Amino acid sequence: MSKRTIIPFGPQHPVLPEPVHLDLVIEDERVVEAIPSIGYIHRGLEKLVEKREFTEMVYVIERICGICSFGHGWGYCKSVEGNMGIVVPDRAEFLRTIWHELSRMHSHLLWLGLLADGFGFESLFMHSWRLRETVLDIFEKTTGGRVIFSVCKLGGVRKDIDADGLKEIVKLLAGMKAEIKELTDVFLEDYSVKNRLVGVGVLSRDEAAELCTVGPMARASGLRQDIRLDGHGAYAKLAFEPAVEEDGDCHARCKVRVRELFQSIDLITQCAESMPDGEISVPVKGSPSGEFVARMEQPRGEAYYYSIGNGSKFLERMRVRTPTNMNIPAMVKTLQGCDLADVPMLILTIDPCISCTER
Amino acid sequence: MSEEKHLMQEIIPIEVSELLDRVQDMKEAGYRLGQLCAAKAGGQFHLLYSFDKDCALTNLKLPVKDGEPIPSITGVYWPAFIYENEIQDLFGFQFKHLALNYNGKFFKVAEPTPWNPKQKEG
Numbered sequence: 167m168s169k170r171t172i173i174p175f176g177p178q179h180p181v182l183p184e185p186v187h188l189d190l191v192i193e194d195e196r197v198v199e200a201i202p203s204i205g206y207i208h209r210g211l212e213k214l215v216e217k218r219e220f221t222e223m224v225y226v227i228e229r230i231c232g233i234c235s236f237g238h239g240w241g242y243c244k245s246v247e248g249n250m251g252i253v254v255p256d257r258a259e260f261l262r263t264i265w266h267e268l269s270r271m272h273s274h275l276l277w278l279g280l281l282a283d284g285f286g287f288e289s290l291f292m293h294s295w296r297l298r299e300t301v302l303d304i305f306e307k308t309t310g311g312r313v314i315f316s317v318c319k320l321g322g323v324r325k326d327i328d329a330d331g332l333k334e335i336v337k338l339l340a341g342m343k344a345e346i347k348e349l350t351d352v353f354l355e356d357y358s359v360k361n362r363l364v365g366v367g368v369l370s371r372d373e374a375a376e377l378c379t380v381g382p383m384a385r386a387s388g389l390r391q392d393i394r395l396d397g398h399g400a401y402a403k404l405a406f407e408p409a410v411e412e413d414g415d416c417h418a419r420c421k422v423r424v425r426e427l428f429q430s431i432d433l434i435t436q437c438a439e440s441m442p443d444g445e446i447s448v449p450v451k452g453s454p455s456g457e458f459v460a461r462m463e464q465p466r467g468e469a470y471y472y473s474i475g476n477g478s479k480f481l482e483r484m485r486v487r488t489p490t491n492m493n494i495p496a497m498v499k500t501l502q503g504c505d506l507a508d509v510p511m512l513i514l515t516i517d518p519c520i521s522c523t524e525r
Numbered sequence: 526m527s528e529e530k531h532l533m534q535e536i537i538p539i540e541v542s543e544l545l546d547r548v549q550d551m552k553e554a555g556y557r558l559g560q561l562c563a564a565k566a567g568g569q570f571h572l573l574y575s576f577d578k579d580c581a582l583t584n585l586k587l588p589v590k591d592g593e594p595i596p597s598i599t600g601v602y603w604p605a606f607i608y609e610n611e612i613q614d615l616f617g618f619q620f621k622h623l624a625l626n627y628n629g630k631f632f633k634v635a636e637p638t639p640w641n642p643k644q645k646e647g
Contacts, residue, residue: 208634210634248532248534375557377604378557378604391557396530397531398531459534459575459582459584461531470575472560483564483566485573492560495603495606495607
């Protein structure tokens with residue numbers, strides 16, 4: 167009879183960019199149960215609404231995460247704008263969509279690099295991050311920042327991108343397509359990569375639905391679930407269909423993110439080609455006094471932003487629910503029954519962001 | 526694709542006694558649990574349960590009192606254990622029949638129940 171052993175995994179581990187702890191109950195080499203615990207980097211950022219005016223909170227919310235910071239800023243603005251009935255100009259919505267899709271590319275390229283690093287393919291890791299630099303260069307040129315750029319504000323955006331700038335972005339991204347294809351062909355077709363990912367950590371469609379999974383994790387299990395379908399930002403005016411795969415394994419999660427890289431290039435190109443003229447922001451008058459729940463499709467999945475105002479300059483509550491929060495139950499489920507050697511791959515393909523989760 | 530779904534806000538006030546039935550109804554109607562959070566507004570605590578179906582958002586708003594145990598919805602939506610444990614740790618509310626209870630050890634906070642300091646004295 168096999169003997170049960172508990173192996174502590176994390177909070178510090180080579181494949182974990184951020185601290186999360188798992189107690190892995192194993193029999194021989196097979197995981198029979200995984201018990202997660204978080205809280206190592208809880209910063210209490212939501213609590214800062216008591217000390218920062220609602221116009222300043224956008225800077226705090228952007229700092230929840232260094233990868234999807236623009237999306238967090240936009241989500242916060244969307245919630246407070248909804249709360250105050252502010253109608254953002256179309257041009258600002260298109261610009262926000264461009265920066266948000268660039269952030270998705272930045273996140274997915276970073277993730278591909280981490281995955282490659284996780285299975286020991288160092289040159290693939292370096293190529294992924296080399297391509298990511300082009301995206302960061304676009305951020306720097308258009309906003310002045312590479313990671314956190316504070317370009318989103320209540321009522322619109324702070325900076326515009328002129329016609330020449332848009333043309334240059336489209337040209338740069340068109341040039342990247344061939345390089346991304348060359349890179350992602352290795353992720354999708356290489357024998358050694360497939361050996362680590364195909365058939366590992368399978369989450370069926372029914373399980374993904376039952377566990378309320380979000381983002382690429384849900385779409386890789388066949389769920390057509392993407393908050394960009396609700397028509398916020400410029401998405402209602404763009405041709406868009408979520409990338410959905412059916413296999414539900416680590417390879418399918420990789421495929422979804424690869425397809426989303428090309429999809430983001432397409433969405434940015436559509437935005438640049440149909441960019442409306444006009445203002446990039448409207449003045450914000452008064453203070454929020456109601457409540458509003460806004461949602462965003464972050465690179466890792468659906469995020470919630472719930473704001474409550476009381477008519478003063480300080481919000482009573484700002485709640486942020488990030489995608490990893492909702493994917494932890496699915497991670498626990500898929501770890502059950504997997505080989506101990508597959509645990510790092512499985513955790514990586516969920517693309518957990520613990521900074522986001524703990525805020 | 527709807528242009529207006531992101532602006533739709535349905536927030537339905539409910540009582541503790543009807544919580545589990547309402548949540549069960551949402552599950553049977555095919556809704557996905559989006560999130561659950563606690564908040565204090567106007568001196569009164571409440572929980573907000575958010576559900577999604579085809580990008581349409583429905584929220585159930587439950588007023589709660591300090592010290593009043595709240596029925597856990599983990600029997601209907603198991604992933605809610607994440608939120609209920611978070612609320613226990615940050616707000617000090619207790620959930621009855623919580624499927625996976627970390628007993629205040631889910632978040633490692635410097636001081637107990639930071640969002641509801643009154644609980645510290647009790």
